[in-house]
Amino acid sequence: MxxxxxxxxxxxxxxxxxxxxxxxxxxxxxxxxxxxxxxxxxxxxxxxxxxxxxxxxxxxxxxxxxxxxxxxxxxxxxxxxxxxxxxxxxxxxxxxxxxxxxxxxxxxxxxxxxxxxxxxxxxxxxxxxxxxxxxxxxxxxxxxxxxxxxxxxxxxxxxxxxxxxxxxxxxxxxxxxGKGEFYKGKTSSMIVQFAHQILAGKNPRLFRGSDRIYRDFxxxxxxxxxxxxxxxxxxxxxxxGSGKARTFQDIVDILQKELNTNLSCEYIKNPYEKFYQFHTQAKLDESFAYKPKYSLEEGIKDYLPEILRLFEKEVNV
Ligand SMILES: NC(=O)c1ccc[n+]([C@@H]2O[C@H](COP(=O)([O-])OP(=O)(O)OC[C@H]3O[C@@H](n4cnc5c(N)ncnc54)[C@H](O)[C@@H]3O)[C@@H](O)[C@H]2O)c1
Missing domain, CATH: 3.40.50.720 (NAD(P)-binding Rossmann-like Domain)
Incomplete structure (x- = not known):
């Protein structure tokens, strides 16, 4: 076609x-x-x-x-x-x-x-x-x-x-x-951004209350x-969506487990508080043949080799 x-x-x-x-x-x-x-x-x-x-x-x-x-x-x-x-x-x-x-x-x-x-x-x-x-x-x-x-x-x-x-x-x-988002810079997902902070040995920076800010990743x-x-x-x-709501803290915790680090997190004030979405979770339509396969853990695991490649070839140069 x-x-x-x-x-x-x-x-x-x-x-x-x-x-x-x-x-x-x-x-x-x-x-x-x-x-x-x-x-x-x-x-x-x-x-x-x-x-x-x-x-x-x-x-x-x-x-x-x-x-x-x-x-x-x-x-x-x-x-x-x-x-x-x-x-x-x-x-x-x-x-x-x-x-x-x-x-x-x-x-x-x-x-x-x-x-x-x-x-x-x-x-x-x-x-x-x-x-x-x-x-x-x-x-x-x-x-x-x-x-x-x-x-x-x-x-x-x-x-x-x-x-x-x-x-x-x-x-x-x-x-x-996932792969391809890196060049969005500041607007790329927090998954790649946190991962690169951690790989650089920096303390991951999260908004205060990130264990209560949910997103469907x-x-x-x-x-x-x-x-x-x-x-x-x-x-x-x-x-x-994935149909599941997970927190920004979950991302950091999964990444630290995968990367074998234990950096302490830094919590900062959320400057977007007034316009922010605090809980998103997709209700998936049964009539649509799309059925997501990746949990956040599985998606991050699958993405990690690319995250590491980017860190070596694009970030840490
Ligand atoms: N990534 C997400 O999480 C997400 C979430 C919700 C919706 N979306 C939507 O999905 C679509 C793709 O998102 P993405 O994350 O790949 O974004 P992206 O910014 O990486 O891709 C958009 C592309 O459109 C091109 N573009 C912008 N204005 C253009 C113009 N006037 N003429 C020709 N090209 C133009 C850009 O150069 C860019 O390559 C967008 O419509 C976005 O709003 C994305």
């Missing part, structure tokens, strides 16, 4: 690209990182060439907001579109920029999928739930706390209006971790599986 992956040089998109290239013709469209930064100093685009080392498909570097990019995509005639490109940084408050890229452009992709009769599988986010009580359920108590989360909720609302015209599946990722291999299952799923929005 002919498959388009937007944001294919990013974390989740590149995992998909490397997996799908074995049996399909894959086009990756990504703007790639440059020196451009948002008002808070964070990079505008996080796509990194190292995520695509070994990729044998076509890479086209372009902005999804531009007309000419849509033309290139149309000419490629994809049968499936995995739409992952987005401003994925939850700490950006430029509402105009976020909603233009994440929401307006999504409408163009819906139109494209109708015109091309292509399946459209897009990235939503568990951030849409805000502080909704756990377990979070699609359609219940969604309460976005930042422009990014709002943009993702509005994508789901928009998609619904076209369910009778196209194959549209939204995947609400919870906290994804989902491993990249499960996330990949959800995308594949989405190809045959009914139109709708589905949670993609």
């Amino acid at each position: 002919r498959i388009l992956i937007t944001g294919g040089a990013g974390f989740i998109g590149s995992a998909l690209a490397l997996f799908l290239q074995e049996n399909h013709e894959v086009l990756v469209v990504d703007k790639m990182r440059s020196g451009a930064v948002f008002e808070n100093g964070n990079l505008e685009c996080l796509g990194h060439f190292k995520n695509l080392l070994g990729f044998k498909g076509e890479l086209y570097v372009a902005d999804i907001n531009e007309e000419k990019t849509l033309k290139i995509i149309k000419d490629f005639k994809p049968e499936i579109i995995f739409h992952k490109a987005a401003i994925s940084d939850t700490t950006i408050y430029d509402q105009n920029k976020i909603l233009t890229t994440n929401l307006n452009t999504f409408k163009e992709f819906i139109k494209l999928s109708i015109d091309l009769n292509a399946k459209l599988i897009y990235a939503s986010s568990a951030s849409v739930y805000g502080d909704a009580p756990s377990p979070q359920i699609v359609g219940i108590n969604e309460n976005p706390k930042n422009p990014y989360a709002f943009s993702k909720l509005m994508m789901d609302v928009l998609a619904q209006k076209y369910y009778d015209k196209a194959h549209l599946v939204g995947l609400r990722y919870f906290n994804v971790y 989902v491993y990249i291999k499960d996330c990949l599986e959800a995308n594949i299952k989405a190809i045959e799923a009914k139109n709708g929005v589905y949670n993609v």
Whole structure:
């Protein structure tokens, strides 16, 4: 099949690209990182060439907001579109920029999928739930706390209006971790960040009360599986988590056990307290064929060789 992956040089998109290239013709469209930064100093685009080392498909570097990019995509005639490109940084408050890229452009992709009769599988986010009580359920108590989360909720609302015209599946990722996230820097998961603090012999730095801050951490291999299952799923929005809530303290404890260390933790004030999610846990939809396989312990164990490689080749140089 002919498959388009937007944001294919990013974390989740590149995992998909490397997996799908074995049996399909894959086009990756990504703007790639440059020196451009948002008002808070964070990079505008996080796509990194190292995520695509070994990729044998076509890479086209372009902005999804531009007309000419849509033309290139149309000419490629994809049968499936995995739409992952987005401003994925939850700490950006430029509402105009976020909603233009994440929401307006999504409408163009819906139109494209109708015109091309292509399946459209897009990235939503568990951030849409805000502080909704756990377990979070699609359609219940969604309460976005930042422009990014709002943009993702509005994508789901928009998609619904076209369910009778196209194959549209939204995947609400919870906290994804694993190979490919390293180049997201500050916005990569706390799993790789804590691991590298520990490997450097530093005391892991956690927010105060981290043994009571719960997240549904989902491993990249499960996330990949959800995308594949989405190809045959009914139109709708589905949670993609592990279905279990674990704490940030759990991460540090598992890592210290695996790495054979016993560093004492440093607890700091949480600067995001007012906008923070304190308990996320996906309620998984029985009608969706996706069934996560990795517990936090198993995911970390599987990820460790890559964490160690990164520490040696990228961090500790
Ligand atoms: N990683 C997670 O835990 C998580 C959780 C919830 C939702 N999501 C969503 O999943 C998707 C993928 O996330 P990720 O973690 O891989 O993020 P990422 O930032 O690594 O990947 C996004 C990619 O999109 C590209 N991009 C951004 N703006 C673009 C533009 N205007 N034109 C072309 N390319 C552009 C970036 O260069 C980057 O490669 C995003 O939509 C994100 O919002 C991720």
